[in-house]
Amino acid sequence: MLSFNLLVGVCLGYVVFLFLVAFAAERRAQRGKAAWLRSPLVYTLSLSIYCTGWTFYGAVGYAARSGLEFVTIYLGPTLVMVAWWAILRKLVRIGRTQRITSIADLISSRYGKSTLLGVLVTVLAVVGTTPYIALQLQSVTLAFAVFAPTVAETRGFDLNSTALWVAAGLALFTIIFGTRNLDVNERHNGVVMAIAVEALVKIVALVAVGIFVVWGVAGGPREIVDAIDASPISNWEIQPERWVTLTFLAGAAFLCLPRMFHVMVVENSDERHLATASWAFPLYLFLISLFVIPIAVVGLAVMPQGENPDLFVLTVPLAFDREGLAMLSFLGGFSSATSMVIVAAIALSTMVSNHIVLPIWLSAGQGGATVSGDVRSVVLLSRRLSIAVVLALGYLYYRFSGGGEALAAMGLIAFLGVAQVLPALLGGIFWRGATRVGAALGVTVGLTLWLYTLYLPSFGVGGVLTAATFENGPWGITALRPQALFGMEGIDPLVHAVFWSLTLNTLAFVIGSLVSFPSPIERLQGATFVNIYRYSDSARGWGRSFVEAEDLLMMSQRIIGAQEAQALFVTVAREQGKAGYLPDVTPDFLERLERELSGSVGAATAHAMLGQITGGVTVSVEDLMRVADETAQMMEYSSQLEAKSNELERTARQLREANEKLTALSIQKDAFLSQISHELRTPMTSIRAFSEILMEGDRMQRADRQKYSTIIHDETLRLTRLLDDLLDLSVLENGQVTLNARDATLGEVLDRALAAFESRAEDGALKIIRDYGAGAVPLYTDTDRLSQVFINIVANAQKYCDADAPVLTISVTEGAGTVFVDFVDNGSGIPKASQTLIFEKFARLTDQRAAGGAGLGLAICREIMVRLGGEITYLPGQGGAAFRVALPTAQAAAA
Amino acid sequence: MSGPREPVFLERETYRVRRLMDAARFLPFLAALIFLTPLVFGSTAGTSASLIYLFVGWLALIAVAYGISRRLATSVDTAPDREGEEG
Numbered sequence: 013m014l015s016f017n018l019l020v021g022v023c024l025g026y027v028v029f030l031f032l033v034a035f036a037a038e039r040r041a042q043r044g045k046a047a048w049l050r051s052p053l054v055y056t057l058s059l060s061i062y063c064t065g066w067t068f069y070g071a072v073g074y075a076a077r078s079g080l081e082f083v084t085i086y087l088g089p090t091l092v093m094v095a096w097w098a099i100l101r102k103l104v105r106i107g108r109t110q111r112i113t114s115i116a117d118l119i120s121s122r123y124g125k126s127t128l129l130g131v132l133v134t135v136l137a138v139v140g141t142t143p144y145i146a147l148q149l150q151s152v153t154l155a156f157a158v159f160a161p162t163v164a165e166t167r168g169f170d171l172n173s174t175a176l177w178v179a180a181g182l183a184l185f186t187i188i189f190g191t192r193n194l195d196v197n198e199r200h201n202g203v204v205m206a207i208a209v210e211a212l213v214k215i216v217a218l219v220a221v222g223i224f225v226v227w228g229v230a231g232g233p234r235e236i237v238d239a240i241d242a243s244p245i246s247n248w249e250i251q252p253e254r255w256v257t258l259t260f261l262a263g264a265a266f267l268c269l270p271r272m273f274h275v276m277v278v279e280n281s282d283e284r285h286l287a288t289a290s291w292a293f294p295l296y297l298f299l300i301s302l303f304v305i306p307i308a309v310v311g312l313a314v315m316p317q318g319e320n321p322d323l324f325v326l327t328v329p330l331a332f333d334r335e336g337l338a339m340l341s342f343l344g345g346f347s348s349a350t351s352m353v354i355v356a357a358i359a360l361s362t363m364v365s366n367h368i369v370l371p372i373w374l375s376a377g378q379g380g381a382t383v384s385g386d387v388r389s390v391v392l393l394s395r396r397l398s399i400a401v402v403l404a405l406g407y408l409y410y411r412f413s414g415g416g417e418a419l420a421a422m423g424l425i426a427f428l429g430v431a432q433v434l435p436a437l438l439g440g441i442f443w444r445g446a447t448r449v450g451a452a453l454g455v456t457v458g459l460t461l462w463l464y465t466l467y468l469p470s471f472g473v474g475g476v477l478t479a480a481t482f483e484n485g486p487w488g489i490t491a492l493r494p495q496a497l498f499g500m501e502g503i504d505p506l507v508h509a510v511f512w513s514l515t516l517n518t519l520a521f522v523i524g525s526l527v528s529f530p531s532p533i534e535r536l537q538g539a540t541f542v543n544i545y546r547y548s549d550s551a552r553g554w555g556r557s558f559v560e561a562e563d564l565l566m567m568s569q570r571i572i573g574a575q576e577a578q579a580l581f582v583t584v585a586r587e588q589g590k591a592g593y594l595p596d597v598t599p600d601f602l603e604r605l606e607r608e609l610s611g612s613v614g615a616a617t618a619h620a621m622l623g624q625i626t627g628g629v630t631v632s633v634e635d636l637m638r639v640a641d642e643t644a645q646m647m648e649y650s651s652q653l654e655a656k657s658n659e660l661e662r663t664a665r666q667l668r669e670a671n672e673k674l675t676a677l678s679i680q681k682d683a684f685l686s687q688i689s690h691e692l693r694t695p696m697t698s699i700r701a702f703s704e705i706l707m708e709g710d711r712m713q714r715a716d717r718q719k720y721s722t723i724i725h726d727e728t729l730r731l732t733r734l735l736d737d738l739l740d741l742s743v744l745e746n747g748q749v750t751l752n753a754r755d756a757t758l759g760e761v762l763d764r765a766l767a768a769f770e771s772r773a774e775d776g777a778l779k780i781i782r783d784y785g786a787g788a789v790p791l792y793t794d795t796d797r798l799s800q801v802f803i804n805i806v807a808n809a810q811k812y813c814d815a816d817a818p819v820l821t822i823s824v825t826e827g828a829g830t831v832f833v834d835f836v837d838n839g840s841g842i843p844k845a846s847q848t849l850i851f852e853k854f855a856r857l858t859d860q861r862a863a864g865g866a867g868l869g870l871a872i873c874r875e876i877m878v879r880l881g882g883e884i885t886y887l888p889g890q891g892g893a894a895f896r897v898a899l900p901t902a903q904a905a906a907a
Numbered sequence: 908m909s910g911p912r913e914p915v916f917l918e919r920e921t922y923r924v925r926r927l928m929d930a931a932r933f934l935p936f937l938a939a940l941i942f943l944t945p946l947v948f949g950s951t952a953g954t955s956a957s958l959i960y961l962f963v964g965w966l967a968l969i970a971v972a973y974g975i976s977r978r979l980a981t982s983v984d985t986a987p988d989r990e991g992e993e994g
Contacts, residue, residue, distance in 0.1 A: 087942045097931035237955045246954040287980035291972035
């Protein structure tokens with residue numbers, strides 16, 4: 013037979029192993045190698061704290077007593093897990109973005125960072141969890157007791173001292189790994205790793221016992237099915253109302269249990285882990301439940317009458333002398349109990365410390381947030397004390413309830429207790445209209461009814477409530493009998509309690525929310541929580557305040573630690589574009605700071621501490637409206653600014669253009685003056701020279717005099733022509749010209765212009781090819797001016813065409829309302845750079861003085877064409893110099 | 908909206924993901940259906956039959972959940988922002 017000392021030794025060894033695992037995990041996490049510690053598998057396994065010692069031992073006992081009904085405890089969570097997409101994902105997202113530290117924190121934070129709700133939920137959690145911890149202590153103690161009587165050296169062995177030692181050990185472990193530091197994300201790598209390992213141990217243990225029972229004892233699956241039908245378990249009849257109620261209750265508790273919330277939401281490091289857990293955790297539950305019925309059936313068959321079915325998992329292997337298996341099974345039960353206690357203690361201590369101790373400490377003035385000194389040590393101390401207190405409460409509860417049946421029923425009673433948070437929780441994340449008043453009312457009503465209809469009666473008739481109360485109700489009011497409220501008699505007490513507590517809870521919650529009016533901060537939080545996917549940032553909860561950033565830094569250092577606080581401040585300052593440690597105290601910054609702080613001390617406390625420093629300048633309706641107003645004003649102002657700056661830019665552009673034009677005009681004017689003086693000076697010089705000769709030369713020969721005076725005459729002619737041209741141009745440019753418009757065809761005008769050239773046709777002269785495609789086009793124009801343009805162009809071709817046999821092609825084409833006359837010669841054309849220059853005054857490309865022009869011809873042409881409503885342009889790419897004259901047709905001109 | 912760069916293909920992909928989300932939302936109802944069926948035949952069938960039915964149904968549910976979650980896992984971070992408000 014197994015030695016008791018060996019058992020204790022193995023057990024201690026296992027505990028040491030768990031310490032090492034947790035320690036190693038912490039070490040790895042500190043060195044930044046936490047990746048695999050945070051895998052979906054570890055996450056899924058950590059959820060298995062749902063399966064406590066009550067599950068490990070109790071499920072078989074439950075099955076032995078009530079058949080298949082035990083499975084509802086696992087069907088509920090399966091339902092919740094497969095609903096991950098709609099519910100859990102949202103919870104986890106909220107938990108992560110809002111730095112939620114516990115379920116009390118979630119409720120308090122959602123309903124306007126209410127301290128009252130935080131306290132309420134915390135009290136509920138403590139009341140509901142303490143018996144549960146007692147249950148775990150009992151299961152471990154009972155398991156020890158199974159082995160104890162078999163050995164001689166257990167004299168003086170006391171079950172109560174076992175429970176005490178277990179409780180103390182658990183407190184030690186939890187304090188060491190659960191409160192190592194105030195992690196802003198409230199994550200505990202060591203603890204999570206240890207419970208993941210424990211999860212593996214318990215499933216391996218239970219499956220091993222199951223396999224042993226099915227194949228080792230019964231002889232195979234077919235035989236076990238026969239055994240089930242032959243067993244007393246088969247007398248079990250399904251009770252529909254219990255089946256439905258229990259499934260629902262288990263699901264609700266799965267969501268609301270503080271320890272489940274802790275591993276599922278607070279310890280979650282990646283939302284994708286939920287996707288894995290959505291099937292992997294149901295699979296885990298499936299495996300846990302698979303062998304429960306076979307073990308119960310075989311246990312009932314082989315064990316003597318009166319043996320406690322709760323311990324079949326241990327006693328069946330022992331009955332078949334499988335001591336190794338029994339040892340494994342013992343460790344499985346031990347793991348189930350310890351992992352649950354550890355996480356529950358962490359979750360509860362966080363809640364107690366953040367929602368009860370810190371608010372009291374703050375309001376007692378001890379820690380006026382402006383006082384220096386490390387708040388972290390206070391927080392850590394209060395957490396450690398809370399852990400010790402929670403475990404002490406569990407132990408005391410175990411001692412004074414006396415164990416036994418009353419305790420075994422505690423599991424479901426605790427479920428219903430924590431499930432009272434469900435309406436406020438689901439309402440909070442899906443309904444914006446849910447208010448603090450509604451939540452507080454609902455939880456209070458639910459808590460009261462739960463205490464009255466289930467918790468207090470669980471102590472038995474004559475326990476807390478007297479037999480008279482059970483029979484006739486308090487003060488003889490039969491409608492208030494605890495197990496037959498409002499005359500609902502003859503149904504299962506649990507179903508009765510679930511029905512009344514949750515229905516009235518929901519009703520109070522809904523009605524309370526509908527008739528109350530939420531504070532601004534509640535509305536902000538409500539919108540943020542319900543629309544968490546839309547705004548992952550939290551809404552602004554702070555108004556403008558005049559607090560010094562330095563005070564805030566001092567306070568933050570005390571809560572989240574010097575390095576972290578400084579890093580945060582530097583980051584924010586940099587984002588604001590400032591150097592150094594002290595950013596501007598903007599509402600955004602306060603919001604962010606509060607979120608960081610709430611990761612350590614909970615939303616309500618963080619809010620209160622910041623409130624103390626900022627003088628309680630939290631947001632009010634007026635603030636909200638002012639913020640909205642400011643935003644609107646700013647938007648309007650900025651759009652005005654934008655319009656103004658656009659206008660300015662436009663004006664500047666116009667000014668710039670005008671300036672360029674003026675500068676160009678000034679240059680042009682200078683050039684014009686210098687050109688004109690040059691043009692006038694050349695003939696004047698020769699006229700002066702030759703007239704001086706004539707004045708002095710009395711003896712001059714007649715032929716010479718004739719020659720000189722002819723030169724003078726020619727030069728004056730040239731001068732006159734130049735002055736005529738200038739006058740012409742000036743008249744044209746000033747728009748003083750009068751046009752003698754009349755009807756004509758284009759062909760006529762062209763023919764008249766070209767007649768002048770044909771009359772003096774000579775050798776090597778320009779050959780003109782006419783191609784009057786649309787020569788009959790009627791025009792209404794000044795024909796003299798138009799032929800002046802044509803003559804000018806042909807004359808230019810004659811003068812400048814450098815081909816050996818110059819040819820000018822004139823072609824006429826008609827467009828819409830416009831007729832084009834193209835003059836193309838076969839010379840070398842005009843270089844591209846000069847093409848825009850040729851229409852300017854005095855522009856001559858080559859200094860062929862012989863040509864005798866002043867360079868005003870094309871400038872005059874351009875002006876004439878503008879007057880006539882057409883234009884003259886240089887037509888590039890025609891093989892030689894090419895000009896296009898565009899004219900409006902008679903219809904277009906008339907129109 | 909990321910713009911219709913590969914319109915047909917993308918649309919189809921998005922459509923599939925949307926229907927997967929629908930399936931994920933429907934899953935709890937399927938689960939409830941499976942888990943509540945024993946109420947209907949509970950008394951007539953033997954305990955072992957109920958047991959076998961329940962565990963087979965449970966396993967099937969897990970398989971379906973596995974299929975859906977495997978494909979949805981990639982959308983957890985990318986898709987939910989717009990979609991989350993529909994449900």
